[in-house]
Amino acid sequence: MSFLIAPLTIACLSAVLAALIAVIDRIVNNYGECQIDINNGTKVLTVKGGEPLLSLLSSEGIYLPSACGGKGSCGACKCQVETDIGPHLPTETPYLTKEEIKDKIRLSCQVKVKSDLSINIPEELFNVKQFDATVVSIKDVTYDIKEVVFDLGDETITFHSGMYIQIVVPPYDKIKGTTQRAYSMSSRPLDHNRVELLIRLVPGGIATTYVHEHLKEGDKMGLVGPFGDFRRSSTDSIMLCVAGGSGMAPFKSILHDMIDSNITHRDVWYFFGARSLRDMFYMDEMYAMAKENPWFHFVPALSEPQPEDNWTGETGLITDVLDRFIKNTIGADKDMEGYLCGSPGMINACNNVMTGNGIPLEKIYYDSFA
């Protein structure tokens, strides 16, 4: 029998240890009720501590931007935490500037609420809502971009053109838990009951694969928004807009908004780049808009036109086309502003062309996506 004593002792010790760890865990992680004071008492929430600030806020109907869904990989969920909660975490610092760290800006998805907190968020975030939307149409605008239109039912959305919204993707296939991703709205702000998005398929992308391969008309989908400060300025400067692919979305919204609001006093040049004709879309709509509105100039360009495209328009990289037009057609001496929507690389290259032609960096606005 003695050969059984050692394994039994080890098993008993393990069980006791596991129970002890569970008890300690419960004690250590039991932060009880905590109060979150938002914007100096504008709103005070009572929550159960121990969870990330981002999710506790959203469970109370306060939605901060969270393009990565709280995974600590987008840096969008910033807020100011006035209470001293210890040093910034290594998962936060890559997304914060020195000034932000000094200003006590934190990534709310990385900060756990363990005591009463005082935080500050932009006022407009009080208007962000979660919508239970219904997909009313899905259209292929290219082989890899879908135009998806959502109906908001009895709810309404108020936004300015250029803003974005987050879609809430449910678990599917091997994807556990929900995933949130941000997309610029292409719909017009006048449409308070519907939201239109342009979603390009990213190979292996959780949200885009769901939209392209699973989402159907009639399906329900959560939307959270609106967010963002990419918007048309109120100056008279000429607007130079540059986009490619699904970067079309905010400009479609901005252009329709200008027409709806009868803003005709400033010229808008829209440079839209694509590889070949199969990557181009909304051409008829843009040309028709340009025909009806003398202030709007549409310049599509192909970087790799195919023989079967029979393309007679501009060719080359969109940055080169932009540079040519500023120098030869618009005039580098004009008062201009830049509006960019695309990958960080494209935005960088456009920034160089624009600043090289005398446009100050602070007059270049952009909406960057990977």
Ligand code: FES
């Ligand atoms: S939600 Fe993306 S970093 Fe916090």
